[in-house]
Amino acid sequence: MSSNLLTNISYDLLLASQKDCSSPEKDEPKTAEENNLINGQYIGHREDAQGLLKNNDLATKNMEIVWKNVAIFVVLHSVTVYGLYLLFTFQLKIATVLFAYFYTMYAAFGITAGAHRLWAHRSYTAKLPLRIFLMLAQSAALQNDIHEWARDHRVHHKFTDSDADPHNAKRGFFFSHVGWLMCKKHPDVFTKGKTVDMSDVLNDPVVRFQRKYYLPLILLMNLTVPTYVTYCWIGEDFWTSVIVTFGRYVLSLNGTWLVNSAAHIWGMKPYDQNIKPTENKFVAAVAFGEGWHNYHHVFPWDYKAAELGNYKWNFTTCFLDFMAKIGWATDLKTTSEEIIRKRMLRTGDNSLRLTLQNQESKPLSERDIRAHSEHQHPDDGDLIWGWGDKDMDQEEINAGLRKNNDLATKHMEIVWKNVAIFVVLHSVTVYGLYLLFTFQLKIAKVLFAYFYTMYAAFEITAGAHRLWSHRSYTAKLPLRIFLKLTQIAALQNDIHEWARDHRVHHTFTESDVDPHNAKRGFFFSHVGWLMCKKHPDVFTKGKTVDMSDVLNDPVKVKMSNDAQKTKDYKMEIVWKNVGIFVLIHSLALYGAYLMLTLRVRLITILFAYVYLAFSILGVTGGSHRLWSHRSYTANLPLRILLMIAQTAAVQNDIFVWSRDHRMHHKYTDTDADPHNSTRGFFFSHMGWLMCKKHPDLLAKGTSIDMSDVASDPVVRFQRKYYLPLVLLLNIVLPTFVPWYFFGETLWTSYVVTITRYVISVNGTWLVNSAAHMWGAKPYDRNINPTESGLVIGLGFGEGFHNYHHVFPYDYKAGELGNYRNNFTACLIDFMAKIGWATNLKTASLEMIQKRATRTGDFSWQYPQENDKKST
Numbered sequence: 119m120s121s122n123l124l125t126n127i128s129y130d131l132l133l134a135s136q137k138d139c140s141s142p143e144k145d146e147p148k149t150a151e152e153n154n155l156i157n158g159q160y161i162g163h164r165e166d167a168q169g170l171l172k173n174n175d176l177a178t179k180n181m182e183i184v185w186k187n188v189a190i191f192v193v194l195h196s197v198t199v200y201g202l203y204l205l206f207t208f209q210l211k212i213a214t215v216l217f218a219y220f221y222t223m224y225a226a227f228g229i230t231a232g233a234h235r236l237w238a239h240r241s242y243t244a245k246l247p248l249r250i251f252l253m254l255a256q257s258a259a260l261q262n263d264i265h266e267w268a269r270d271h272r273v274h275h276k277f278t279d280s281d282a283d284p285h286n287a288k289r290g291f292f293f294s295h296v297g298w299l300m301c302k303k304h305p306d307v308f309t310k311g312k313t314v315d316m317s318d319v320l321n322d323p324v325v326r327f328q329r330k331y332y333l334p335l336i337l338l339m340n341l342t343v344p345t346y347v348t349y350c351w352i353g354e355d356f357w358t359s360v361i362v363t364f365g366r367y368v369l370s371l372n373g374t375w376l377v378n379s380a381a382h383i384w385g386m387k388p389y390d391q392n393i394k395p396t397e398n399k400f401v402a403a404v405a406f407g408e409g410w411h412n413y414h415h416v417f418p419w420d421y422k423a424a425e426l427g428n429y430k431w432n433f434t435t436c437f438l439d440f441m442a443k444i445g446w447a448t449d450l451k452t453t454s455e456e457i458i459r460k461r462m463l464r465t466g467d468n469s470l471r472l473t474l475q476n477q478e479s480k481p482l483s484e485r486d487i488r489a490h491s492e493h494q495h496p497d498d499g500d501l502i503w504g505w506g507d508k509d510m511d512q513e514e515i516n517a518g519l520r521k522n523n524d525l526a527t528k529h530m531e532i533v534w535k536n537v538a539i540f541v542v543l544h545s546v547t548v549y550g551l552y553l554l555f556t557f558q559l560k561i562a563k564v565l566f567a568y569f570y571t572m573y574a575a576f577e578i579t580a581g582a583h584r585l586w587s588h589r590s591y592t593a594k595l596p597l598r599i600f601l602k603l604t605q606i607a608a609l610q611n612d613i614h615e616w617a618r619d620h621r622v623h624h625t626f627t628e629s630d631v632d633p634h635n636a637k638r639g640f641f642f643s644h645v646g647w648l649m650c651k652k653h654p655d656v657f658t659k660g661k662t663v664d665m666s667d668v669l670n671d672p673v674k675v676k677m678s679n680d681a682q683k684t685k686d687y688k689m690e691i692v693w694k695n696v697g698i699f700v701l702i703h704s705l706a707l708y709g710a711y712l713m714l715t716l717r718v719r720l721i722t723i724l725f726a727y728v729y730l731a732f733s734i735l736g737v738t739g740g741s742h743r744l745w746s747h748r749s750y751t752a753n754l755p756l757r758i759l760l761m762i763a764q765t766a767a768v769q770n771d772i773f774v775w776s777r778d779h780r781m782h783h784k785y786t787d788t789d790a791d792p793h794n795s796t797r798g799f800f801f802s803h804m805g806w807l808m809c810k811k812h813p814d815l816l817a818k819g820t821s822i823d824m825s826d827v828a829s830d831p832v833v834r835f836q837r838k839y840y841l842p843l844v845l846l847l848n849i850v851l852p853t854f855v856p857w858y859f860f861g862e863t864l865w866t867s868y869v870v871t872i873t874r875y876v877i878s879v880n881g882t883w884l885v886n887s888a889a890h891m892w893g894a895k896p897y898d899r900n901i902n903p904t905e906s907g908l909v910i911g912l913g914f915g916e917g918f919h920n921y922h923h924v925f926p927y928d929y930k931a932g933e934l935g936n937y938r939n940n941f942t943a944c945l946i947d948f949m950a951k952i953g954w955a956t957n958l959k960t961a962s963l964e965m966i967q968k969r970a971t972r973t974g975d976f977s978w979q980y981p982q983e984n985d986k987k988s989t
Contacts, residue, residue, distance in 0.1 A: 182302040191296060194368050201365030210362065213352045218366040221258070221344050223406070223433075225370055228255025229267075230406045230434040234423075237319050238268040241421035241451050242438060247532075248446040249324045256328075258339035259370060263332045264325045265316065273311045275418055279382070279394050282306035287382035287394050295372075295379035340367060373404045381411035389416040389458070391467035407432030416461060421450045443639045444646060445532060531651040540645060574607035582616040586668050598671065612798070617668050622660045630655040672899075672975075690810045699804065702872050709873030718870060722856040726874040729766070729852050731941075734878055736763025737775075738916055738942040742931075745827050746776040749929035749959050750946060756954040757832045764836075766847040767878055771840045772833045773824065780822050781815060783926055787890070787902050789814040795890035795902050803887035804880075848875060881912040889919035897924040897966070899975040915940030924969060925961040 204210050232252030235241045244252065256264055270284045279288050281304045287294040319325055328335060341363060349359040376398075385396025395411040402409030402424075410424035410432070422435045441447035553559050581601030584590045593601070602613070610616060619633045628637050630653045636643040712718050740760030743749045752760065764772055778792045787796050789812045795802040827833055836843060849871060857867040884906075893904030897920050909917030915931060916922075918940075922931045930943040949955035 184300055184302060187300045191300065194364055197361055198365040198368040201361045204358065204361065205365075210358070211352055211354060214348050214354050214358075214362055217347060217352065218344070218362050221347075222366050222370045224255050225259040225340075226255075226373070226406050227434065227437055228252050228257070228259050229261060229374055230408055230423075231437055232256045233261070233264050233267040234271065234408070235421055235434065235438070237264050237322070237325065238271040239418050240318065241419050241423075242442075242447050243449040244441070245446045245448075246324070248441055249322065253324045253328050254335075254339055257332070257335040258343075259374075260336050260340040260367060261371065261374060263329050265319055265329055268319050269311065269314065269316050272314045272316070273307060274378075275415065276314055277306070277310055278415060280306070282310040285378040287379065291379050291383060294382060295375045298378075373406075374408075376401045377405050377408045377411060381409050385409075385412070386469040387412045387467045388469045389413050389461055390465045392465060402432065407434040417453045417458075420452045422452060440641075443641055445650060533650055536649045540649065570607070574604055574609075576601065576604050578608050578610060578616075582610070582613050583620065586613050586671070587617040587620040589667065606799075614665065614668050618660065618663060618665050621663045621665070622656065625663055626655075626659060631659045632656075692809055695808045699808065702876055705869055705872040706876035709869040712866065712869065713873070718866060719856070719860055719862060721860050722862050722867070722870055725855060725860070726852070726870050730874045730878050732763050733767040733848075734763075734881065735942060735945055736760050736765070737767050737769055737882055738931075739945050740764045741769070741772045741775040742779065742916070743929055743942065743946070745772050745830070745833065746779040747926050748826065749927050749931075750950075750955050751957040752949070753954050753956075754832070756949055757830070761832050761836050762843075762847060765840070765843045766852075767882075768844050768848045768875065769879060769882060771837050773827055773837055776827050777819065777822060777824050780824075781819055782886075783923065784822060785814075785818060786923065790818040791815070793886040795887065799887050799891060802890060803883045806886075882916075884909045884912055885916045885919060889917050893917075893920070894977040895920045895975045896977045897921050897970050898973045900973060915942045921966075925966070928960045929958045930960060 205215065232249075233256050236244055236249075236252065253264065256267070261267055262270070274283050274285065277283050279286050284303060284307050285294045285298040286304075290297075344363045344366065345356075345359045348354045348362055349356050354362070381396055381398045381401045382394045383396070385398035385401075387393070387396055389412050393412070393415055395415040397412050398409040400409065401411070408414075408423060414420070414423045421438055422432060424432055424435070438447055438450065442450055554564065581598075581604065585593055585598075585601065611619070623632050623634065626632050628635050633652060633656055634643045634647040635653075639646075709718075713723060740757075741764050744752055744757070744760060761772065764775075769775055770778070782791050782793065785791050787794050792811065792815055793802045793806040794812075798805070849868075852871045852874065853864070853867045855867075856862040856870060857864050862870070889904055889906040889909045890902045891904070893906040895901070895904055901920070901923055903919040903923040905920050906917040909919070918931060922928070929946055930940060946955050946958065950958055
């Protein structure tokens with residue numbers, strides 16, 4: 119009974135299907151004769167109708183439903199409906215909704231830009247960081263692992279809308295949308311699917327990693343992270359967070375499924391009317407540009423997945439173009455307008471007219487016009503899945519490479535350290551702007567920041583730009599010094615580097631030689647050029663720009679040939695040392711805060727200062743003037759005292775300190791100098807302690823005779839027991855005294871100890887940095903060391919550095935022996951008075967005068983009577 123009823127219903131449907139539905143005319147009443155004719159025409163075909171029904175039944179019987187999947191999808195969609203109820207009744211926080219949207223967008227990119235356009239179609243090449251980013255996003259989307267997704271998609275393209283197509287649209291909207299995931303695959307999917315080559319996907323280590331750890335990755339990226347963020351950071355309750363996570367996931371799934379269903383059923387077919395895929399703007403919007411499906415099935419290797427590259431309906435293309443700008447995506451493939459035009463005229467449904475950029479392109483040949491009317495849709499075997507398919511036409515291969523793919527972009531090498539720095543700086547700036555616009559900053563701070571910014575800007579605008587780069591005016595020494603100081607505040611490379619890059623920019627504007635070539639896009643010319651290595655042409659052609667006038671300015675530190683070679687040397691950072699220096703300087707800042715806010719006892723501060731002076735004298739009077747330069751002779755008690763003080767300073771043991779210092783004098787400001795000042799202030803100040811030594815230093819260091827230092831039993835004793843001596847004299851003793859005798863807390867005592875140490879080492883480091891950059895050169899203008907008043911005070915007399923490098927054997931380390939600025943000379947003179955220091959060496963006034971006259975910068979003055987006596 120039911121079978122006959124079903125047969126009759128099917129027969130009626132078959133009758134209805136034979137009506138001319140294309141006719142706009144209304145059905146007119148039929149005569150009895152016409153009705154009999156129609157009935158007679160189809161009475162003989164009732165058996166045929168029953169036969170068609172039986173075949174459909176047979177196909178349905180062969181479909182094996184996976185009830186587990188059915189149950190899962192029913193539960194997920196039920197939860198999603200409840201989630202939408204929460205959304206539309208405003209029971210979700212706006213932050214939750216925004217996060218869900220952006221996380222959905224992130225996951226969608228893993229499908230559209232990753233599994234689809236990269237791995238399935240090979241429409242572009244992605245560098246490792248981008249592939250990892252897309253792999254994580256694709257895991258968050260939870261639409262099978264990359265290999266499975268790409269394999270099914272290649273099979274879909276190769277055998278579109280046949281039984282071998284996993285989501286065959288001919289089996290109806292529901293099946294192609296979600297039903298194909300609720301039943302076992304047709305046998306043809308497996309048999310013909312084996313013919314699709316997947317070796318390129320499996321060869322990607324990122325794909326293999328995801329395939330191996332897919333379960334933990336999806337638990338993390340699809341469930342844990344989005345739930346955790348909404349629950350712990352945004353403050354939703356736990357179950358709401360779970361519901362939002364599942365709702366977001368289901369909506370993203372349906373967005374992808376619409377490409378398989380709606381975009382195969384409804385829409386225009388401007389490129390090929392003989393296939394089911396269509397152009398569907400709604401799907402393009404919800405699927406981030408994947409709805410231009412008729413074009414995509416005709417040209418599956420095009421990275422845009424659409425003819426038009428506008429971003430309004432194709433956000434994935436926008437994403438890929440950005441990645442190409444920063445060098446993460448290369449070899450972007452597309453097709454030519456000529457090929458698109460020919461294909462539209464030959465097989466399209468005339469629903470779209472292509473406006474060519476080149477209106478003078480040659481007309482179609484008679485062969486193309488004839489093919490338009492004679493075209494037959496190719497068999498399944500001639501369809502292609504994307505770039506690299508063996509059936510791809512050679513003409514399409516030749517046109518496939520993107521015409522405007524910038525060659526320079528292919529060679530762009532990202533400097534990740536710079537990227538990280540700029541990300542951190544801009545993140546902090548965003549927070550600073552938040553404080554500013556929410557009125558959480560005092561007006562005085564805002565004004566100070568504004569005027570200091572103006573002060574720093576003067577170096578760029580009036581200094582590096584208009585003075586040193588373009589020589590548009592002449593500046594006297596005081597103004598050049600002022601601009602040099604502002605240049606430090608601006609921190610936009612040193613003057614020589616800035617001026618050289620700017621002259622190259624003007625000479626080779628907007629070419630590959632231009633450091634910030636604007637033709638490579640807004641982002642690159644704005645900040646991207648600082649995040650990647652320079653184009654080779656910048657170096658080769660940049661050398662033709664004359665920079666001698668800048669280098670001859672004494673305000674700008676000259677770069678020697680050896681310093682230029684240093685640029686080719688790859689510095690290897692010792693991160694352990696970096697971590698130590700960051701930690702102790704952070705503690706020192708906290709210690710300074712405690713002292714300035716009067717949270718440390720005055721007697722503790724006085725003790726710290728005296729102990730600081732004691733330790734510094736171990737360096738200045740001991741390892742420097744005694745052991746390094748042998749400028750005087752010390753008896754055993756004085757050597758022991760200086761050894762203890764030098765150990766308290768913790769600047770390496772006496773032997774290593776003296777060896778490095780002799781190297782510094784022997785090979786000043788070359789690669790063999792441990793703290794070569796031509797490598798910049800930071801390097802000569804403390805950076806040299808954060809990286810491995812230059813090979814020249816190790817090679818030439820063996821030529822320095824250290825036998826006199828090594829033969830001293832005091833030096834050998836310290837070298838043998840250096841670690842316990844350092845712990846005792848630098849940490850335990852100065853921490854114990856304020857804690858036990860002055861009543862400080864143990865923590866405060868320790869912080870003050872670290873602060874004292876950091877101040878002392880920076881005082882010494884200034885001799886290597888500041889005293890090689892700023893100051894007069896009364897004795898030799900041809901060397902970098904200078905006379906620095908600031909360093910003289912902080913370094914206990916070590917800042918007379920131009921004199922010291924000319925006469926390194928002088929025990930005073932300065933021409934003038936007055937004690938106001940040279941406390942170390944005072945100590946040595948006192949030790950000489952009591953007989954502990956003997957054989958003090960110095961230079962005669964006549965010798966000093968001759969040298970100053972011959973090689974000085976004419977700033978030397980004949981000493982006053984008091985100074986002559988001390989000399």
